[in-house]
Amino acid sequence: MNNSANSIALDTTDLRVLDLLQQDASLSNQALAELAHVSPATCLRRVKRLVETGVIERRVALLSPDKLGAGLSAIVEITLDRQGAEHLAAFEQKLLAEVAVQQCYRVSPGPDFVLILQVPDMPAYHALVLRLFTQDANVRNVKTFFSVLRSKFEPRIALPAAQGGLSRA
Known part of the structure; x- marks a missing residue:
């Protein structure tokens, strides 16, 4: 490979x-x-x-958000007014410091960022919105989708077959 x-x-x-x-x-x-x-x-x-070599980034335990009181999942699209490299980097640093932000992607075209959030409830989501988005003058638009059912969560990467095939143990 x-x-x-x-x-x-x-x-x-x-x-x-x-x-x-x-x-x-x-x-x-x-x-x-x-x-x-x-x-x-x-x-x-x-x-x-x-x-x-960085193939294995880290080893973690996958926890149940519902059983730990963090049952509200949100997918958030964010568009900034100014998209210069320094503006994107500054906003991204703020996102990376927030524990509720599980995943953060810079995307194109469309919004500038797509986030996966995990929070306890709607009041916690509103507090996060105030802290990260409402008080930031560079945030133009926030569009949030709330998960009503997690049908699949599999952080597994499909591995290529080596020559001769991969025999599963």
């Missing part, structure tokens, strides 16, 4: 390890090695290289 300048070469073992970690990042090195059909030392070396 080497489709872009940012890609690194991954073989079948790398892809198998990545596939297994996407299913369960809490696997011990011993269990991961066993499922990937490699020695523990090889597995540890592979995972370390995947982390060092």
